[in-house]
Amino acid sequence: xxxxxxxxxxxxxxxxxxxxxxxxxxxxxxxxxxxxxxxxxxxxxxxxxxxxxxxxxxxxxxxxxxxxxxxxxxxxxxxxxxxxxxxxxxxxxxxxxxxxxxxxxxxxxxxxxxxxxxxxxxxxxxxxxxxxxxxxxxxxxxxxxxxxxxxxxxxxxxxxxxxxxxxxxxxxxxxxxxxxxxxxxxxxxxxxxxxxxxxxxxxxxxxxxxxxxxxxxxxxxxxxxxxxxxxxxxxxxxxxxxxxxxxxxxxxxxx
Numbered sequence: 001x002x003x004x005x006x007x008x009x010x011x012x013x014x015x016x017x018x019x020x021x022x023x024x025x026x027x028x029x030x031x032x033x034x035x036x037x038x039x040x041x042x043x044x045x046x047x048x049x050x051x052x053x054x055x056x057x058x059x060x061x062x063x064x065x066x067x068x069x070x071x072x073x074x075x076x077x078x079x080x081x082x083x084x085x086x087x088x089x090x091x092x093x094x095x096x097x098x099x100x101x102x103x104x105x106x107x108x109x110x111x112x113x114x115x116x117x118x119x120x121x122x123x124x125x126x127x128x129x130x131x132x133x134x135x136x137x138x139x140x141x142x143x144x145x146x147x148x149x150x151x152x153x154x155x156x157x158x159x160x161x162x163x164x165x166x167x168x169x170x171x172x173x174x175x176x177x178x179x180x181x182x183x184x185x186x187x188x189x190x191x192x193x194x195x196x197x198x199x200x201x202x203x204x205x206x207x208x209x210x211x212x213x214x215x216x217x218x219x220x221x222x223x224x225x226x227x228x229x230x231x232x233x234x235x236x237x238x239x240x241x242x243x244x245x246x247x248x249x250x251x252x253x254x255x
Contacts, residue, residue, distance in 0.1 A: 047079075
């Protein structure tokens with residue numbers, strides 16, 4: 001009599017994409033770390049609980065220098081989840097893993113393999129970023145095929161809007177201590193008092209528009225200005241911000 005084998009469900013692996021900030025250090029590291037400290041001082045909590053990818057592509061550094069840099073970042077509570085662009089010779093056990101360009105990842109079905117048989121092929125799973133505590137997110141809905149996100153309510157302090165797929169439009173204000181991060185442009189129809197980071201996915205053509213500029217930080221494609229760097233004449237004005245090569249330009253909009 002043949003005994004019926006119990007039915008087993010196939011193991012299901014999930015790929016999940018999270019938005020991480022990329023830090024690209026420059027030599028000498030001491031001066032770069034000083035600039036990083038200045039950013040953290042002027043924009044409190046900017047790196048708090050945020051996953052970071054360290055991009056060292058093209059840097060002529062040794063394993064010891066990389067280890068020292070990672071140690072300095074750890075002292076500053078900068079959580080490096082992966083290293084990009086590093087030569088294999090400078091990576092050491094205990095360092096964050098090597099990472100390559102991020103991309104969207106779909107669910108992965110692993111076919112069931114009968115007992116005693118080896119799988120015919122290995123399933124390739126996209127690397128998942130470890131869960132990290134992030135500020136409370138505003139509830140919002142969008143159509144997946146449309147690269148834009150509409151927020152119909154104010155973004156309160158401690159909230160975070162993260163939309164790497166495209167543009168973000170906020171009909172209300174962005175409070176101090178709140179942030180909006182977009183892969184495309186950012187439009188704020190109220191006061192921008194928190195942080196606005198446009199072009200987060202490497203889009204240098206992204207723009208920032210707001211009805212009233214009182215921001216803690218504005219950035220496009222990684223280039224930023226904190227409140228202290230923004231022209232005082234622009235404070236309280238309706239403005240348009242764009243990236244001109246390596247200079248962040250701000251101009252008042254006509255009322």
